[in-house]
Amino acid sequence: DIGYINGRYIGLNELAVPIEERGHQFGDGIYEVIRVYNGKTFMLNEHLERLIKSGNAIKLQIEHSIDDFRKLIHDAIAKSGEKDCCVYLQITRGISARNHLFPNVPVSISLTVKQIVPLQKSIRVNGAAAILHEDERWSNCYIKSLNLLPNVLARQTAYEQGCFEAILVRNGMITEGTSSNVFMVKQGKLYTAPLSRHILAGITRMAVKKICKQVSVDFIKQSFSKEELLQADEVFITNTTSEIVPIVTVEGQTIGAGRPGEVTTKLYHKLQQFVADCKE
Numbered sequence: 001d002i003g004y005i006n007g008r009y010i011g012l013n014e015l016a017v018p019i020e021e022r023g024h025q026f027g028d029g030i031y032e033v034i035r036v037y038n039g040k041t042f043m044l045n046e047h048l049e050r051l052i053k054s055g056n057a058i059k060l061q062i063e064h065s066i067d068d069f070r071k072l073i074h075d076a077i078a079k080s081g082e083k084d085c086c087v088y089l090q091i092t093r094g095i096s097a098r099n100h101l102f103p104n105v106p107v108s109i110s111l112t113v114k115q116i117v118p119l120q121k122s123i124r125v126n127g128a129a130a131i132l133h134e135d136e137r138w139s140n141c142y143i144k145s146l147n148l149l150p151n152v153l154a155r156q157t158a159y160e161q162g163c164f165e166a167i168l169v170r171n172g173m174i175t176e177g178t179s180s181n182v183f184m185v186k187q188g189k190l191y192t193a194p195l196s197r198h199i200l201a202g203i204t205r206m207a208v209k210k211i212c213k214q215v216s217v218d219f220i221k222q223s224f225s226k227e228e229l230l231q232a233d234e235v236f237i238t239n240t241t242s243e244i245v246p247i248v249t250v251e252g253q254t255i256g257a258g259r260p261g262e263v264t265t266k267l268y269h270k271l272q273q274f275v276a277d278c279k280e
């Protein structure tokens with residue numbers, strides 16, 4: 001495991017960030033989490049495009065090009081010696097005396113490369129539990145911003161109730177999870193919320209969309225209510241670190257047969273194949 005900040009590699013526990021850093025004091029920045037399988041980055045271009053989109057949305061003046069970031073990430077992975085790992089990349093508005101107004105200083109770029117912690121086997125096999133939680137976040141959740149307090153609080157509430165994830169509800173409709181996109185299967189068709197300001201455009205969501213084409217499962221971008229979610233045949237969540245995670249109970253209510261469903265399992269296996277075929 002290694003770290004990097006503003007041009008130098010460091011140990012993960014080394015002191016590196018001055019107190020008056022805007023990520024530290026304001027959460028004034030953005031990030032990405034990128035999966036590396038067998039030494040190869042997975043959907044790196046898509047991650048970097050989302051990073052630039054997030055940066056533009058918060059008016060970050062980034063001098064670096066996508067190619068600069070690609071090189072930085074590949075160099076860091078090589079330096080770490082890891083093969084199956086995650087890259088966390090963060091950009092903040094830099095180091096300057098605390099003031100809400102934008103400073104005229106370079107952005108701070110930091111990253112970590114850490115070995116992947118595999119999903120608990122029992123969750124992979126038996127599925128996980130989720131709670132429903134009010135979506136208390138702001139209106140621009142398509143930005144992968146460092147401000148994660150509502151996500152942290154909702155996820156902790158789930159954990160304290162013995163659950164793996166909190167599925168967020170805005171005006172009665174499912175948006176996404178605290179760190180995942182949410183899907184339901186109903187009569188063989190797959191449903192997920194359409195892209196909007198209220199959800200993050202997940203890279204794994206994008207991969208699932210591609211895979212659905214390969215296995216002839218309809219991928220329907222349509223919002224659904226919490227009642228519809230509870231009536232689903234199957235539910236799963238997706239993200240970069242856990243891929244596809246079956247959800248078998250929501251708010252203590254059993255979903256479908258109470259075990260990972262047929263479509264979920266098929267998509268999970270197909271995703272493994274998709275990852276193996278991905279050459280970057």
Ligand code: PMP
Pocket residue numbers: 033176177178179180181199200201202203204205238239240241
């Ligand atoms: N929504 C939120 C709020 C997230 O934090 C994440 C994880 N980054 C996702 C969705 C899933 O995105 P991805 O598949 O790109 O990891």
